[in-house]
Amino acid sequence: MNNFKEKADLIWKVADLLRGDYKQSDYGKVILPLTVLRRLDCILEPTKQKVLDFLPKVQNLKDSAIDVALNKAAGFNFHNRSKYNFNKLIADPNNIAVNLRNYINGYSSSAREIIEYFNFDDQIDRMDDPKADILFRVVKSFQEIDLTDMDSMQMGYIFEDLIRRFAEQSNETAGEHFTPREVIRLMVNVLFIEDKDILTQEGIVKTLYDPACGTGGMLSVGEQYVKELNPKAELKVFGQEINPESYAICKSDMLIKGQNPSNVKFGNSFTADGLENEKFDYMLSNPPFGVDWKKAKNAIKKEADDLGMSGRFGAGLPRINDGSLLFLQHMMSKMKANGSRIAIVFNGSPLFTGSAGSGESNIRQWIIENDCLEAVIALPDQLFYNTGISTYIWIVTNHKSKERKGKVQLINATGAKDEELLKEGQRDFNRFWQKMDRSLGNKRKKIAENGNTKGIGFITQLYGSFEENEFCKIFPNEFFGYWRVTVEQPQKENGKTLRNKNGEPKPDTSLRDYENIPFLKKDTQGKLVPQTIEEYFKREVKPHLPEAWIDHSKTKIGYEINFTKYFYEFKPLRPLVDIKADILALEEKTLEMEKTVLE
Template sequence: MASQGNSGSDLEFEAELFKAADKLRGNLEPSEYKHVALGLIFLKYISEAFELHRKKLLQEEYADPEDAEEYLAANVFWVPPEARWDNLQANAKRPKITFVDVNTGKEREGDIGSLIDNAMDSIERANASVLKDVLPKEYGRPQLDKTMLGELIDLFSTVGMHGAGKNSRDLLGRAYEYFISQFAGAEGRRGGEFFTPRSVVQTIVEMLEPHNGRVYDPCCGSGGMFVQSERFIESHQGRRSDIAIYGQERNHTTWKLCKMNLAVRGIDADIKWNNEGSFLNDAFPQLKFDYAMANPPFNISEWWQPQLEGDVRWQFGQPPAGNANFAWLQHIIHHLAPRGTAGVVLANGSMSSQQSGESDIRKDMIEKDVVDCMVALPGQLFYSTQIPACLWFLARDKSANGHRHRKGEFLFIDARNLGYMVDRTRREFSEDDIAKITDAYHRWRAKPEAGLGDYQDVPGFCRSATLEEVRKHGHVLTPGRYIEGIEAEDDGILFADRLAGLVERLESHFAESAALQNKISETLAKIA
């Protein structure tokens, strides 16, 4: 598995751990089991980090290893005695357990599930500023197999045996991230709503190179963009404190996943939740960001509300009520600092759509020179959709932030032939694929003194085009229109890509029709 592209780290440890944990799932649905497994990994992680720091404090003459302030000062979660992993492990196989309920302060009898819930409550109380209302607390419900919970605790107890100190905690962080990706695959379309494939995120991060400043994601899912940004900083010998992270998420369950994911990695971030979302309730209305990265839901049709009429964010034109693609782009551009850059995943249709005023918005964005680079992606990269996707790279000033003077120029990259199949249904980019894409962009963008060498067009892969050329193509941004050596249809979209998009839209219409039929039937039944 690691030899095919190696898009991150060898996955033998994570894959084996997930395989063992998945065997314990029984009849539990992946969407439900996800919170069971991830919550326990989180508990194991913070408990292990706590124990490591506790050992250090025990060796210090004046330190108190039971003082919560000692841990908070070191940016380590305080884990009360009843919530520590060794307590859970010691009781994992006991059918009846007597413990003190942290909510009432009284003793009560329960099982391992109720003990875990009590531990979660205890940790939230002790670290309320970061974890309030974040952790899952449904382990005590009768439907959950307590034998399975005990076996999961035993399984995750072995993780620390694979390394010592910081390395052990890194393994737990890797395991958490891998579990998220596997649950996304198991849940299919629903899973893709909270998870962007790692190789896609890595491509965006490597293109933007967020060395310092504010990083923003208006629909942050489980936080993958932020994790990769931190990795980028570390891999280039930077400091985590050089970037500040901001995000917003509409789905409360996904928001919890994000908060836990970032906590597992030790990432400090301001992640807001509200059920209205970034359009109706912008969590950071006055902030501007140096980098924005987003994978918004494709082609969402039910987003418009009358109060969005004439919104200050629609500086290139009011987006159509039936599709939010250009609302996302304009929301992100609105939040960019004067030298800010952004990478956004969107459906291919955004590059060429002529419907509902979208072409006028795209034209204005091009004429005002905020579009920097377009990347056509291969199919089957995402869990949530088979619609072919693309990457929009935006820049408020194409002569700043590391750019040579590229005003009135656009880079087009066709990456549809890159990647490898990880299974029968999904593709990933390899490290070499990501390097090929990012190197072309950096050579095109970088000033001569950066020493990256001159940019050159590559037939069948990339080409730099002028504003005049884009005008001649009716302000369509499909790379196939500009790159030589590509057999494409008139609009630059290959037939296979077009067919996949049509099939998915048809399935969506069928689903809407079925939902409407059910609603009508329910209404008629009430009348009868």
């Protein structure tokens, strides 16, 4: 797998030729489309002559028929009927621009459309301009890079490594990140583990969808997993992507692998759902963290107001600066009635942001009360290329197994926070991540990809066994709900309570307070049992504020998942005698240092 890094480095070096004629932030406009073209060129090379020999026999047919015939000769869902390839392009330096255009136009329509999304024709003019005169040298550099031995997974790594570098050069926001393959493998493992019996059936056909598919990494790993599990199974993949370069790369990958590239749509999933009314068996996504939805606000709000729960966003609208929960609602609208499963990566915000009655809380309430939230897995920090923040995988389904009904599983896979916890004699906190030999942007940790005692295998095992332990907790759905109540106290004047015309105490707004009352409490045996607002109020508030009362007209229901709180472990303070001994030792050491300096 390290071979991909060597190839990515070679491609990245080509960018040196652009220095001076291009801003660093524009390097991708040249490098990415040429990487796609070179990849297609290498794939088609073994059958190139066969296609050219067959062309005269079919050239009088309709274009669609020619495409079908030449695709068959090429052995792929695409072909190139131009006489040129990269080797022939560099054999004629003086006509490199016209020949390169001829070569691109020689691709079948499905492949040509992909190149068009890069707007590469503009870059041909720019590089061929006498002021730059770098087109031939750039094409020649790519001709010297052999991508024949790269499989789809390795090419995915190459593209994502290049895009990451370009993003860093142009100071992209932390939300514009790419999902490490080990995170995707974990998501895929957990997504499919409940359905292994189904997926090993003869001739089974299932569908997988990603509404923010980027370069197609999640779709590729999902397809690979199912093929390894059952070579006779078929997983049809679908996606949508808003970034034109990522979209083009994803479609080229689909094309090479024999998937239907028309299943991948271009545009904003919220405002122009390219797969409207489609339903899917499985869904995977890593939507951008903390990205606002201002541009789509009018369309989203209109759909929510007009369609309510029969549309995609009826459960609620989150705050404008984070559309994460919109993605999840969008995906849930595409669940099949007989059962679908979703794995999605979020930062911490969707777990708890928003008080009772807010859009975020209402969305969580809808998901949990409908028994759709199956599990949340907390991942180590510093896993992603462009951000070091902590992340969480949510598993959502409308078809829980019998043992999981009415429950939510929480897995703490964050591991050790610092190296002190890894010293001999400490608990094995670090079953979850390894330090990388070399950082990739903000990515300094990786999840081990093999074995059942660490990393992906261990986390998958924690999920699959569905048993509580130090890393896993299981709670009833109601555990996450609470009432937000308004506690009033009476206005007083000269020690007397002021009352309204009905004889009720007037509330003193300066003394108004709020209480979050959980739906459940622990009984004397530590078991979770339901409680009422009244019994909580009588137990926790009245002893301290005997004249207080609850304004029930203002009571709201809220839902949140306070992950850190559930896994918090109290660490007793060090004994005073130990602290005193340390201070005395430090003072003694300081005195000795002073003597040395004075002498």
